[in-house]
Amino acid sequence: MKNPPQNYLSAVLGPAHDAAVAARDPVAYMAALDEHRIRKLTPQLAYCFSNEYYGRKMREAGVSDPREITTLDQFRALPAFMTKSWHRESQSESLEKFGHSFGMHLCAPLEDVVHVAGTSGTTGLPTFYLFTRKDLDLTFLTLGRLMTMAGIRRGDTILQLFGLSIWVAGTTMLQAAEALGARPIPLGAEAGVTKALQYIQLCRPRVVFCTPSMLSQLIERAPEQLGKPLNLCGIEIVMCGGEPGLAIPAVRKRMQDGSGAKVYDMSGGAWTNAAGDCGGPDHMGQHCFGEDYCFRYDLVDPETRAPLPLVDGQVGEAIHTGMEYEAAPALRYASADILKLHVGECPHCGRFGSRFSFVGRADDMMNISGVKVYPSAIKEVVESFSPDISGQMRIVLDRPPPRVISPVNITVEAAADVGEANWVDFAKKLEDRIHLELKIRSKVKMVAAGSLETSNLKTKLVQVLDSAEKT
Incomplete structure (x- = not known):
């Protein structure tokens, strides 16, 4: 596959797009995108309507003929047709009815599914992402655009340190790099930090794929090993x-300085979504590289579920739709991702278009004495005390959110050179800053560097105690 051009939307959207970009007009840019979206969404609705699961969901929403959905406002007024829990229910039903767990929402013939990714299923039934040949090719195309933006070239050695199990960031991402002409080494996070550092020494990769947690451990342990x-x-x-954090200035600087590399915060792979920031000293949001195939930021109010205007600065829960997907499409999939939309010129790289920032997850939001706070907001305040902290912390809850009894308990690792005699005063400063900036009460417990368990995959920011841990 040749390196895809970065102006791909010009060929897709035509003169309306070019005029909007030339005029630096966000409203005209989104209008051109909206016209393209509805051209793809009407036939996609018709394709999914013949499916047992999606047909039922549409009829329940009052849609008897999907061809009558001819405007984006009509489409955005429809309710969510899929959530994570409905996804699992769909898979359980298909296992009972058809003998496979790929879901009642599988729209393509099972024999046309050539690639499977998903979640680990550590907290329940895994959820699967399925790909036909076309789906896989479009995924490689959109991920290829993302990698090209980051400067990955044909012939580059890439050390793949995302988990190589079922995750989209594993085999799917590796195959996308191969399709671009790069040379990924499939070591995987499962090999551990020691082996990863050995391969860095042996293979001299120009590029590394990994979670922020893995990168942090590589930085910490490289000098000794x-x-x-x-x-x-x-x-x-x-x-x-795979994790939040790279949008926090202190975390970003620590990762950039510690690796000596341009560090890109990325997301995507499922349902032709591909997005990533442009690697600057500050996080300017993730640029969208699948706009012609994926409607990623169809924002709704998390409480009322009403559609929100798609304008610069808008914050809401994202409804995800793959506009040309065949296998088991995301069709109005309520992702629980709370996103902030940016439309306009990127202050770092100058690209004009759409970007989004992750604010949090709707199911992680905490209500602390009436104040609604996302864990990432607490982490950002704690990280402002860098370099006096190690970068590891946990929000410790007695029960799952949203309701959290004040004060919220937070465990924070001190930096190795911050003596224990200073911990009490340091904890008080943290508590005061959290109260000043977030208007919540906290109880901070300082611990020594290396005390908190970390992972090569994803490190959880929130720890919910089980009954044994509470006693």
């Missing part, structure tokens, strides 16, 4: 995903 810091190992590009 390799005899030199990671930022002297020749890594030029790190593509991170």
